[in-house]
Amino acid sequence: MSNLKASSEELARLVVESRVKLNLLMEERAHLTETRNELQARYNANPLPELANKVAEMEATYVDLMAKADQIAAEQKDREAGAIQLLSTGRPHLVAEMLTRLVSKPKLADRIIDDRNEAFARNLIKYGSFRAHAYYWTDTVRSLWPAGKTLIGWLIAGEFLKKWSGS
Incomplete structure (x- = not known):
């Protein structure tokens, strides 16, 4: 709120x-x-x-x-x-907020979402709806990349361990 x-x-x-x-x-x-x-x-x-x-x-x-x-x-x-x-x-971006909460620490996620919503309000007035939404989603996707790299690493390591252990 x-x-x-x-x-x-x-x-x-x-x-x-x-x-x-x-x-x-x-x-x-x-x-x-x-x-x-x-x-x-x-x-x-x-x-x-x-x-x-x-x-x-x-x-x-x-x-x-x-x-x-x-x-x-x-x-x-x-x-x-x-x-x-x-x-x-x-809240204009529930899916983006959900993704942020999924990959971030709880305290940090609230701050990130607050910052994004403030930027969204400024961009909405300054640039209009389309660009404000585009900036919001661009920032969200950029923040998901590090978590995605970690997940890919875990999946590769899991496959390696399966082959190594003979399962």
């Missing part, structure tokens, strides 16, 4: 950070809107060719920034919704 609480706290921290970044982007968007309106007003009062070029340039920048802000906001909203849904369901 502590790993779920830690993951939830990490998720909350990442959500706050992303909202702060989004707020800064929205402030920049508001500043550009204000500048555009100022330039538009100047242009309407005194239509100089230089000012017209500046207004057109600012308009293009404004449109690009608005599209980028909308895209970032939509992506962040999707990530937050997916992360909250996945984390609220409890």
Whole structure:
């Protein structure tokens, strides 16, 4: 339960950070809107060719920034919704946890699983569901390799002992 609480706290921290970044982007968007309106007003009062070029340039920048802000906001909203849904369901990788407990010492297994779940929560927000799951399983498989080598060694030794003893 502590790993779920830690993951939830990490998720909350990442959500706050992303909202702060989004707020800064929205402030920049508001500043550009204000500048555009100022330039538009100047242009309407005194239509100089230089000012017209500046207004057109600012308009293009404004449109690009608005599209980028909308895209970032939509992506962040999707990530937050997916992360909250996945984390609220409890433990996302029961098979991976079982394999870790099978090959690790009990105290160490709890720590490993907690670390993986925290990393999963961070990766879920940062990269999305597919990559977060891929990283989780990659780490699990990497940790199984030493135990697999030991098991193979035992099997080979067992076969050798059978042949040597004549069984």
